[in-house]
Structures are given as C-alpha cells and as structure tokens.
Amino acid sequence: MSHIQFRDLSVSYRRPKSDERFLAIDRISLDIERGSFVAVVGSSGCGKSTLLLAAAGLVSLASGRVVIDAAPVTGPGGHAAMVFQDASLLPWRSVLGNVRFGLEMRRWKRDDLTERALRHIRMVGLGDFADYHPHQLSGGMRQRVNIARALAVDPEVLLMDEPFGALDAQTREVMGNELLRIWERDRKTALFVTHDIEEAVFLADKVVVMGRDPGRIKDVVQVDLPRPRSPDMLDSETFVTIRRRLRESLAEDMASLRLVTEGV
Numbered sequence: 001m002s003h004i005q006f007r008d009l010s011v012s013y014r015r016p017k018s019d020e021r022f023l024a025i026d027r028i029s030l031d032i033e034r035g036s037f038v039a040v041v042g043s044s045g046c047g048k049s050t051l052l053l054a055a056a057g058l059v060s061l062a063s064g065r066v067v068i069d070a071a072p073v074t075g076p077g078g079h080a081a082m083v084f085q086d087a088s089l090l091p092w093r094s095v096l097g098n099v100r101f102g103l104e105m106r107r108w109k110r111d112d113l114t115e116r117a118l119r120h121i122r123m124v125g126l127g128d129f130a131d132y133h134p135h136q137l138s139g140g141m142r143q144r145v146n147i148a149r150a151l152a153v154d155p156e157v158l159l160m161d162e163p164f165g166a167l168d169a170q171t172r173e174v175m176g177n178e179l180l181r182i183w184e185r186d187r188k189t190a191l192f193v194t195h196d197i198e199e200a201v202f203l204a205d206k207v208v209v210m211g212r213d214p215g216r217i218k219d220v221v222q223v224d225l226p227r228p229r230s231p232d233m234l235d236s237e238t239f240v241t242i243r244r245r246l247r248e249s250l251a252e253d254m255a256s257l258r259l260v261t262e263g264v
C-alpha cells in the first residue's frame with residue numbers, strides 16, 4: 001500500500017468578498033510510495049500548495065480523502081512536517097530556540113530536546129550558528145534552519161512548499177544538493193513543490209504536473225536517474241528528455257493563461 005494516497009480529493013475556497021466558492025483542486029487521485037521523493041510542478045494558482053495543505057491536514061476537504069499510513073488525515077498532527085517558502089522562523093528565538101520550538105510544540109520530552117535540536121542543526125551545516133538569530137542569517141541559512149526544524153520532529157512525511165523559492169539560483173542549487181544528501185540518510189517520504197523544472201527532475205523519483213482551472217493532475221513522469229544524484233546528470237539523455245516533456249506539458253497551460261490575459 002502506498003504511504004500517501006490522495007483519493008478523489010477536491011478542495012474549494014470562498015472567493016474574496018463573495019459567498020461563492022470555487023474548486024482549487026478537483027478530484028485529484030495520486031499515490032506516493034514510502035521513502036520516495038515526489039516533486040509537484042505547475043503554473044501559478046493550479047493548487048500545488050493546496051495539495052500540500054491537504055496532506056498536512058491544514059485545509060478542509062470538499063470531497064475525497066487523504067490517507068497517510070492507512071489512516072485518513074483529519075487535521076494537523078504528528079505525521080507530517082511542513083517547510084514553507086518564507087522561512088517562518090521566530091525572530092526572537094535563536095537557531096537552537098527555533099529548532100527546539102518545533103519539538104516543544106510536539107511535546108517531546110524535555111531532557112533530550114536540546115541535544116536533538118543541536119544534532120539536526122549540525123546536520124544542515126549550521127553547527128557554528130546555533131546561537132545566532134534569524135536576522136543574522138542569510139536566506140539560505142534560514143531555510144536550513146527551517147528544514148532542521150521540520151526534520152527534528154522525525155515526521156513520517158516531509159512537505160516542502162517551494163522551500164528554495166526565495167533564494168538566488170546558485171544558493172538554490174547548493175541547497176538542492178544538501179537536501180538530497182540529508183534526505184538520502186533516512187529517506188522520509190517527501191512531497192516538494194517547485195516552479196523550477198530542473199530542480200524537480202534533479203531531486204525527484206516522480207514529477208507530478210498539475211494543470212489549472214480547476215487544479216488537477218495532467219501528467220506524472222517517472223525519473224529513472226540513479227541515486228545519489230550528481231550535477232553531471234543534468235546533461236544526460238534521460239534528464240534532457242524528461243525536462244522536455246515537462247516543459248511541453250507546462251507550456252500548454254502557459255499558453256492558455258496568456259490567452260486569458262490578452263482577452264482582458
């Protein structure tokens with residue numbers, strides 16, 4: 001049985017200043033294997049974040065269900081940890097305090113909180129910065145803290161919503177490599193939203209392409225590149241072929257988006 005199952009999942013939101021609701025995602029079904037890394041791509045507004053929020057139990061479902069480890073997700077809980085784009089750190093807490101905070105929220109036993117937090121801070125390469133505060137860190141470092149905080153609670157599922165979206169291209173590449181190094185240690189089931197096709201192919205076992213209006217799955221592409229991944233794979237035939245297929249899939253949506261804008 002798959003680790004995460006989305007079954008006929010629909011989520012609706014209320015339109016601003018109106019009683020009308022619209023479907024952000026429409027009857028999505030998707031299986032995610034235990035220990036796999038799945039990337040989700042798609043044009044802006046197609047419901048990528050909503051899919052992650054549904055897996056985290058942070059949004060109510062219009063219909064369908066999300067099942068993790070054979071249990072339906074009914075609300076936020078212990079099974080998943082989420083990493084957002086804007087490293088949502090507490091500015092008044094140090095790096096150690098922020099990573100500890102994740103553990104405190106999940107009521108970990110007090111005596112080993114600090115040691116556990118420090119272990120994860122070292123794991124993301126910030127061992128010398130445990131006493132720093134968020135404003136003293138670069139964007140990449142803040143995102144490392146965010147990842148350490150998520151991993152420290154030992155979630156079964158790691159949900160990442162454009163975690164490197166605010167970083168420059170070079171830092172982004174370094175962070176992608178780092179993330180894989182960390183992920184390969186214990187292979188948490190990972191769901192990773194990105195706008196970047198290359199990043200998606202480089203990181204993932206499977207790339208899910210979402211389309212919009214309403215949000216749905218358009219394509220699922222298996223990435224048959226060996227692990228550990230290395231930058232030279234970016235030029236391999238497999239990589240280039242998958243990238244082309246994803247570009248084509250996404251281009252259709254971009255074209256329809258342009259038509260809508262031009263019609264305004």
Ligand SMILES: Nc1ncnc2c1ncn2[C@@H]1O[C@H](COP(=O)(O)OP(=O)(O)OP(=O)(O)O)[C@@H](O)[C@H]1O
Pocket residue numbers: 013014015016024042043044045046047048049050051215
């Ligand atoms: N809380 C909300 N209330 C109303 N509408 C919302 C809410 N959250 C998201 N939406 C709308 O639902 C749709 C899907 O949003 P979502 O954030 O899931 O898309 P996305 O693919 O992650 O977008 P992006 O790539 O731009 O972050 C969009 O039209 C968005 O405006």
